[in-house]
Amino acid sequence: MDHEQIQGPEGLLHALDARIKLVCVALISAVVALLSSVSALMIALFFSLVLIIGARLPLRVLVVRILAFNLFIAFLWLFLPWTLPGKEVYRIGIFSMSAEGVHFMTGITLRSNALVLMLMAWMATTPIVATTRALKALHVPDKLMYLFFFTYRYIQEISNEYTRLVTAMRIRCFRPRTDLHTYRSYAYLVGMLLVNSFERSLRIRYAMLCRGFQGHFPRLASENISRLDVVSLIVVCLVLVGIIYVEG
Amino acid sequence: MHIAEGVCSGPVLVAGLSLAAAGVAYGIKRMDSDSVPKVGVLSSAFFVASLIHVPIGPVSTHLVLNGLMGLLLGWAAFxxxxxxxxxQAVLFQxxxxxxxxxxxxxxxxxxxICFFLFGALARGEGVNKAALAGFACGFVSLTLSLIGVATALLLTQKAFLTPVKIVLISHIPIMVIEGIITxxxxxxxxxxxxxxxxxxx
Known part of the structure; x- marks a missing residue:
């Protein structure tokens, strides 16, 4: 399992300050989640597409992820157009497709894709550590920020441990089947992961105490907001005002 | 177990956000800063465990384990x-x-809820009681989570009833498996x- 972030070559989005990006992402999410008119959503989706092109993600990764999160939306398309009452636009046997249903699902599809593409563009251009520091600058409580940091930091370690345990099971000829033995083995695997993590967390705590940890990490560098950051924030705000105007 | 982006209506999203903010704030207040590494590393363990795929007949399902998380962490589970x-959102969308x-x-x-219902039983003497508490915890937590998902979807749009019913019914065996594993x-x-x-x- 590789949880390294997908990152392409550097571009404009990479250069922006993490705090500014966090604020922009929050603003865009809040506006787009509440949109309902198709034309406003189209503009939002177009804006997300511009961002995702700017993020320069590898095309294959992008396509796989877009298909993956659209699976659930496709599942909803199977039902909603037929079950939402409204004006009939199409009929197969006893099932009638309503204009309201199609409109509702079009809204969901556009909104969902606009939001997720924007999220991908953000994550592909911002290291998680920079986001953690941005959270601190935006006054997220220390404990929550450290919890976020620790969880992220140890996912890779624990997933290595998981791989080690699964290898050990395979060497002993474990084959997953639908039976109690399989479930018990997986449960013990979960238990062992938890026990190892618990012991690891005690060692981490002692190591931090030894190094005089007093509840906060020292800041090594102070970042400045550049002119580019300010311009980007203004552009995002203008685009959002435009979208809200179209929404009416 | 996730509701995808763009599906829920504004009021549902805002209600969810306010409830979550209250729960998280209370959880953080109860958690002293010494236990942050413990909660963090256990949280990563649950993250990794939720990637385990368990076979169920011809298909497979992934573990949720939020009940076990509640039992071990209490309010810090929030x-x-x-x-x-x-x-999960930033790494896998x-x-x-x-x-x-x-x-x-x-x-x-x-x-x-599982922490308050089964925490005492799980901490009591005897392995059999722990097994009982574990099964109840896995089964009940997943059931309640699905009821939560159903409520959020139905409050958005009543026409979600058919897909919600299909999701609920198809998850009954998964609730049992979640119970057994917990x-x-x-x-x-x-x-x-x-x-x-x-x-x-």
């Missing part, structure tokens, strides 16, 4: 689950930021590392 959901509140509530409220995992923890059950938040 911030731990929210953080895990943020990471499962769920997202606008649905973070709703998804956190759907996973964390059952976790905390039961065995809890028995294992009782035998191997009973200290892990001590809660300091």
């Amino acid at each position: 911030p731990a689950i929210m953080v895990a959901l943020v990471l 499962y769920g997202g930021l606008t649905t973070l509140g709703v998804n956190t509530v759907n996973m964390a409220v059952p976790a905390v 039961a065995f995992a809890l028995m294992f923890l009782k035998k191997v590392k009973p200290e892990i059950m001590e809660i300091d938040s």
